[in-house]
Amino acid sequence: MHRYEARPDLLKDRVILVTGAGDGIGRAAALTFARHGATVLLLGRTTSKLEAVYDEIEAAGGAQPAILPVNLESSAYKDYQEVANAVENEFGRLDGLLHNAAILGMRSPLDHYDPDTWMKVMHVNVNAAFMLTKALIPMLRASEDASVIFTSSSVGRKGRAYWGAYAVSKFATEGLMQVMADEMDDPNYHVRVNSVNPGATRTNMRAKAYPAENPNNNAAPEAIMPVYLYLMGPDSVGVNGQAFDAQPKPAS
Ligand SMILES: NC(=O)c1ccc[n+]([C@@H]2O[C@H](COP(=O)([O-])OP(=O)(O)OC[C@H]3O[C@@H](n4cnc5c(N)ncnc54)[C@H](OP(=O)(O)O)[C@@H]3O)[C@@H](O)[C@H]2O)c1
Secondary structure, eight states: OTTTOOOTTTTTOOOOEETTSSSSSHHHHHHHHTTOOOEEEEEEEEEEHHHHHHHHHHTOOOOOEEEEEEETTTTHHHHHHHHHHHHHHSSSSOOEEEEOOOOOOOOOOOOGGHHHHHHHIIIIIIIIIHHHHHHHHHHHHSSSSSEEEEEEOOTSOOOOTHHHHHHHHHHHHHHHHHHHHHOOOTTTEHHEEEEHHSSOOOOOHHHHHHHHSGGGGGBBBBHHHHHHHHHHHHTTTOOOOOOESSSSSOOO
């Protein structure tokens, strides 16, 4: 999967929503999906960053994207219903959903962990993803071939000291993925649901988590796109409920 080579028109005619599309891995995914033919819906909180991605897609000759300004920290379920209505009215379909946006919170032992930060991390990383998913499920079910990708982390598969709410939120993300995948395991639907652990990737979040490391030792977001393309496109039909790594595991 790490060497998957996507054909140029892999995602032609597909409408794909990416959360946190303005920066880091989400930005790379939005640009990559657009380059492979998708109409990309750019959801995020910093409109200027989303506009820059929008302009880059247009300049490259991609299908006209759309910007969905949503702050996952402060939005309520009715806001996600409005997002779903806007997508339905404007595009009439949804074939892909990449849950990518997340926050790190603090790196701290549990006895020092600030409860308000805990709530915020769980809200952005888990509750918001649930609400957006719930609002979009009818459109995903209506698609002839839909793919949902949740973004996990190594600390969402094995807990590690001082990763606090972030680690717990990623375990919950894996749980949400598994529950949804099981519900979609039905011949009437054509929705596959999987998770991806990006692995160490050169972004602002990684720099915040590991301020002392040399970022150049980490993969660029563009370098981890093969797994995302494989899962978003039709070559992964039938792959459901699985946890993927975007990078090969280092030899131990
Ligand atoms: N980088 C890594 O090494 C690594 C490793 C394992 C897992 N991950 C996971 O990969 C995903 C992407 O991470 P990244 O490294 O690309 O992080 P990043 O550079 O910090 O980007 C995160 C994106 O999420 C958006 N976001 C954060 N809070 C939001 C909110 N309240 N409402 C809307 N959007 C919000 C950010 O918007 P702004 O641009 O406005 O801040 C940004 O576009 C995350 O799920 C992360 O947990 C990353």
